[in-house]
Amino acid sequence: MKLAVASGKGGTGKSMIAANLAFTLSRTEPVSLVDCDVEEPNLHLFFPGQGTPRDVTVPVPVIDDSLCDRCGKCGDFCQYGAITVLPNRVLFFAELCHSCGGCTLVCPKKAIREEQKRIGTVSLSLPLPFLDLFTGTLDTGSPHAVPVIREAKKQAAAGDSIMIIDTAPGTSCPVVEALEGCDACILVTESTPFGLHDLQLAADVTARLGIPAGIVINRSDGNDEEILRFCTDHDLDVMMTIPFSREIAAIQSRGDLLCRARPEWQKDFMGLWVKCRALAGAGP
Amino acid sequence: MKLCFTAQGATLESPTEDRFGRAPYFIIVESEDGSFDAIRNPYADGGGGVGPKAAQVLIANNVKALVSGQVGGNAKEVLAAAGIAMYTFRAGGTVKDALDQFTKNTLARSG
Ligand code: SF4
Numbered sequence: 292m293k294l295a296v297a298s299g300k301g302g303t304g305k306s307m308i309a310a311n312l313a314f315t316l317s318r319t320e321p322v323s324l325v326d327c328d329v330e331e332p333n334l335h336l337f338f339p340g341q342g343t344p345r346d347v348t349v350p351v352p353v354i355d356d357s358l359c360d361r362c363g364k365c366g367d368f369c370q371y372g373a374i375t376v377l378p379n380r381v382l383f384f385a386e387l388c389h390s391c392g393g394c395t396l397v398c399p400k401k402a403i404r405e406e407q408k409r410i411g412t413v414s415l416s417l418p419l420p421f422l423d424l425f426t427g428t429l430d431t432g433s434p435h436a437v438p439v440i441r442e443a444k445k446q447a448a449a450g451d452s453i454m455i456i457d458t459a460p461g462t463s464c465p466v467v468e469a470l471e472g473c474d475a476c477i478l479v480t481e482s483t484p485f486g487l488h489d490l491q492l493a494a495d496v497t498a499r500l501g502i503p504a505g506i507v508i509n510r511s512d513g514n515d516e517e518i519l520r521f522c523t524d525h526d527l528d529v530m531m532t533i534p535f536s537r538e539i540a541a542i543q544s545r546g547d548l549l550c551r552a553r554p555e556w557q558k559d560f561m562g563l564w565v566k567c568r569a570l571a572g573a574g575p
Numbered sequence: 576m577k578l579c580f581t582a583q584g585a586t587l588e589s590p591t592e593d594r595f596g597r598a599p600y601f602i603i604v605e606s607e608d609g610s611f612d613a614i615r616n617p618y619a620d621g622g623g624g625v626g627p628k629a630a631q632v633l634i635a636n637n638v639k640a641l642v643s644g645q646v647g648g649n650a651k652e653v654l655a656a657a658g659i660a661m662y663t664f665r666a667g668g669t670v671k672d673a674l675d676q677f678t679k680n681t682l683a684r685s686g
């Protein structure tokens with residue numbers, strides 16, 4: 292079972308839901324928790340500990356000027372605009388290159404070879420007996436989050452544990468990459484109607500990917516009518532509501548987990564898990 | 576000398592377009608005799624890297640100067656390396672207006 296935790300916008304407490312769910316489940320089953328918010332991974336804050344980082348690299352073309360005759364074939368081929376061939380030199384923009392390898396194949400002079408370039412890391416730590424935490428981290432300045440996310444998911448999928456995937460907020464390419472192949476998705480939102488439009492976009496993406504989704508309302512102020520109406524209209528089940536409370540906020544801000552500080556919440560998170568399984572069609 | 580203007584349509588009466596890489600049309604004017612060609616920009620709706628790809632269209636058409644509203648960093652680098660001068664026209668108006676200003680030498684050079 293692969294479960295994604297996503298949200299239309301940032302700051303809804305998505306990571307907190309993923310961390311508590313993983314914590315609770317790992318008391319009875321092996322869980323791989325995957326942080327795919329690679330530009331700002333934060334799950335490790337809930338589970339401090341030393342991780343073992345491994346580099347994620349992508350192949351980038353390197354052109355040997357002494358072999359190149361400026362024929363222009365590589366530049367014509369590259370649909371991402373990463374190569375421009377001028378009469379006297381070849382310009383390469385690393386941040387536009389998608390590492391497709393095409394230019395190397397089309398060069399008639401064999402003037403292009405590929406070098407591995409590091410774009411980020413995937414780090415594994417073992418904070419609890421049954422919990423593996425995989426953290427994808429994109430190097431600052433690197434534009435390509437997708438290969439890091441792919442690698443983090445690949446490493447986490449090596450075992451057959453339950454996978455809980457924390458995506459980046461929003462609906463960008465990295466979010467789609469994180470959602471790809473998931474059996475179900477939790478969409479985390481707050482009570483305020485502000486985020487409704489973003490929630491709608493996120494729900495559209497999961498629907499388009501064919502991933503069944505359900506809602507968790509976090510920091511509810513008790514006035515959830517608009518969200519509830521939205522969910523009814525869109526056929527989305529509200530699987531759990533967490534009220535706004537100073538106590539929960541305090542637990543969070545000292546970096547603790549709700550389910551560790553207040554174990555009675557584990558029952559609620561188990562209930563959420565049962566609903567997610569039902570969503571995925573795996574049966575309750 | 577060939578000049579290129581970014582435009583929303585295919586004629587000299589078309590409004591100019593501020594964006595370079597995503598401009599719908601490139602109007603290429605021969606400064607010697609005022610004749611022009613309209614090229615539909617194949618990258619107007621493209622994903623990433625449209626700037627350098629659009630710059631390659633200008634290079635292929637032997638353009639020597641570009642008049643546009645804003646040119647992105649990568650496109651700028653390609654155009655500069657190819658020896659294409661860049662001028663800014665953001666006043667709004669038609670390609671013809673921009674051409675007049677270019678001829679009167681009142682446009683600021685941006686690269
Ligand atoms: S295809 Fe090869 S030879 Fe041709 S311009 Fe590119 S690098 Fe040079």
Ligand code: SF4
Nearest residue numbers: 369388389391392394
């Ligand atoms: S590897 Fe692909 S994306 Fe990168 S420069 Fe070559 S053709 Fe372009």
